[in-house]
Structures are given as C-alpha cells and as structure tokens.
Amino acid sequence: MSAFEVLVSNITQSFLDHGYEAMTMSKLAKYCNITRRGLYHHFSSKEEAFRAMVDQNNAHTRQNSIREGGQLFSAGSNVLDIVTAVLDVRYGDTRRKLVLSPYALEVNDYAFRLCRPAMIEAAALFQADFAALLEQTMANGLLMLRPSISIETLVQLLCDGARGTNQSFFAPEPAEIAARYRAMSQAILYGCAEPVKL
Numbered sequence: 001m002s003a004f005e006v007l008v009s010n011i012t013q014s015f016l017d018h019g020y021e022a023m024t025m026s027k028l029a030k031y032c033n034i035t036r037r038g039l040y041h042h043f044s045s046k047e048e049a050f051r052a053m054v055d056q057n058n059a060h061t062r063q064n065s066i067r068e069g070g071q072l073f074s075a076g077s078n079v080l081d082i083v084t085a086v087l088d089v090r091y092g093d094t095r096r097k098l099v100l101s102p103y104a105l106e107v108n109d110y111a112f113r114l115c116r117p118a119m120i121e122a123a124a125l126f127q128a129d130f131a132a133l134l135e136q137t138m139a140n141g142l143l144m145l146r147p148s149i150s151i152e153t154l155v156q157l158l159c160d161g162a163r164g165t166n167q168s169f170f171a172p173e174p175a176e177i178a179a180r181y182r183a184m185s186q187a188i189l190y191g192c193a194e195p196v197k198l
Contacts (some may be wrong), residue, residue: 001047007032007042008056011049012097019049019103020110053114055095058122065089066129073136079143080189082184083158086133090126091162092177099174123159131155143189157188 001009014031015023023046029039035087040050069086077085081139098104111119131151137143138151161184165172186192 005056007034008049010034012053012057015050015053015107016097016101016103019106020046021106024083025049048112051115051118054111055118055122058126059117061090061093062122062126062129064093065126066133069133070141072132080133080169080186081181082133082137083185083189086130086179087158087162087181087185088178090130091159091166092181095171095177096174099182127152127155127159130159139192158185161188162186169183 009030010032014028018027018031025039025043025046026036028049029036032039039049042159043052065086065088069082072085073084114115114194134151134155137173138145145151162181165177165180165184171195
C-alpha cells in the first residue's frame with residue numbers, strides 16, 4: 001500500500017470511529033497522526049478527504065471482488081460460489097466495516113450525499129467487470145441464461161439484491177452476510193418457485 005493509501009485508510013477509520021459531522025480537519029489530522037499542514041497538502045477539506053475514503057473503498061472492493069471471483073473461476077468453482085464471493089467482497093466488506101461503527105448511519109448518509117456521482121460510476125465499472133466474469137462462466141458452459149435475460153440484467157439483479165440485503169430492516173449480522181448473499185443469489189440464478197398451472 002502506498003503512503004497515500006495508508007493515509008486514506010487512517011481517514012476511513014477516523015470517520016468510522018468519530019463520525020462525519022463533528023469531524024474537523026484538525027481532529028482528522030490528529031486521528032491520522034499527521035500534521036494539519038500535511039493533511040491539507042493532500043486534501044483541501046474534510047469533504048475531499050471523505051470522498052477519497054469512498055473512492056478508495058470502491059476501488060479496492062471492486063478490484064478485490066473481481067480478483068476473488070476470477071481465482072474461484074480458475075479453480076473450477078461453481079457459479080453460485082463465484083457470485084457469492086464476488087458480492088461478499090464488493091458489498092460485504094464495506095457492510096462489515098460499517099456495522100462496527102457507532103456512526104454507521106451518519107457515514108452512510110454522507111456517502112450518498114457527497115459521493116453519489118462517484119458511487120454511481122464505481123457501480124457501473126464494477127457491474128461491467130462482473131458481467132465480463134460471468135460471460136467467462138457462460139463461455140465455459142457453467143451458466144446458461146434464459147433467452148429473455150441479458151447478462152447486464154442478471155448482474156443488475158444480483159447487485160440490487162446485495163445492496164438490498166445490506167439495507168434491509170432485518171440486516172444480517174456480519175458473520176451471516178455471505179450466507180444471505182448466497183441465498184439471494186441462488187434465488188436469482190435458479191429461481192425459488194415454479195408457476196402454477198391452472
């Protein structure tokens with residue numbers, strides 16, 4: 001990890017430990033064990049530091065999730081295992097960090113307020129990477145879509161399901177997140193009901 005990435009990791013932990021609203025650049029510098037001048041060298045405001053936190057998290061979870069899925073694909077894993085692992089890294093890693101924070105709702109709220117365009121861009125990039133990975137599984141005969149479903153639609157449903165799992169009223173405990181993604185992915189990939197013939 002570069003020195004800048006380490007700084008952003010420290011910023012992340014500071015916002016998780018102390019929240020966004022009460023944070024100042026002076027406090028952020030203190031929590032990150034850096035001078036105010038050093039912090040201002042990288043960021044002009046706490047908003048900019050917060051955006052860097054969100055950007056780094058999105059980049060890392062995107063890269064790590066696709067890498068994990070690719071490794072499972074190369075090892076001969078089934079599609080459900082691949083999909084579950086990809087979603088667990090992309091969405092579960094962030095959820096597990098937030099669950100431990102007393103400021104989770106505040107941090108999540110400010111992420112959507114301050115970083116929405118960047119989050120949409122990150123989601124689009126991730127979904128394109130995820131679609132490419134699933135296309136590899138299709139090319140190897142591990143997955144066959146119904147004619148009415150495109151790979152983009154499947155990926156959108158899976159990502160919507162993972163995000164919905166994280167935001168549900170009965171959100172899973174950190175240790176249960178992967179199992180919930182798996183159950184949701186299984187339902188989307190293979191269905192959980194058959195139409196009743198009358």
